Amino acid sequence: MLSEQLTDQQGRFYGPVDYVMYNIKTNKLSVWQYYQVLILLLLGFAPSISMAINDQVRLANLPGTSTQQLRELADESDWQVRQAVAMNRKTPSDVLEKLARDPVQDVRIAVCTNLSTTEPVFFILAKDPSEQVRSVVARFEYVSAAVLASMSNDSSTDIRIEVARNWNTDIPTLEKLSKDEFEEVRNMALHSINDRKKQEQ
Secondary structure, eight states, X not given: OGGGOOOOTTOOOOSHHHHHHHHHHTTOOOHHHHHHHHHHIXXXXXXXXXXXXXXXXXXXXXXXXXXXXXXXXXXXXXXXXXXXXXXXXXXXXXXXXXXXXXXXXXXXXXXXXXXXXXXXXXXXXXXXXXXXXXXXXXXXXXXXXXXXXXXXXXXXXHHHHHHHHOTTSOHHXXXXXXXXXXXXXXXXHHHHHHXXXXXXX
16 A cells, blocks of 8 residues: 555655655556555645655755765756755765756756856856856856856857956956957956956055
8 A cells, every 4th residue: 555655765755745756756656556646636735745845955955965865866856956956065076067967047057156066067057058057157256267268258248248357367368358349348358457457556
């Protein structure tokens, strides 16, 4: 009976909905159990699914969550859970790299602002198809000069302006941008160069 199978070997399931959700994901439900899923939903268990997702989001946000748990949560179908994993500074770099290619933009943006995100992952995000994601990278205060230099060739004028504005952008890149075809980019690059000179005085 479904109602009797409330826990796995690690005791991770606390109710029938949790059990059902796990077995749907692992393709272990029989035809009869699929019907039981429908019955659960009709009986008003749908809010429990939302509660389960909220619990996963909270777990993904906790600094004490184990690496293995973060890896498992990064594979969850709900994007909000993956976003929380992407924001967690304890998330392993290889998981952040995978989430940097997530189909949901908000998940990728969360990777952009994670202080544990490595330079190779930033290079991936710097070429993201979404201008909004690339903009977050270009504005991030901890992104490296090398990544910003690669973004100085971005097709978006707005992105190049953000690169010229970022304090981490090195002088050679600023000098290159000071010769950009667009006046707004040139002006921002020159402004940043002048700021650096004042800072050195």
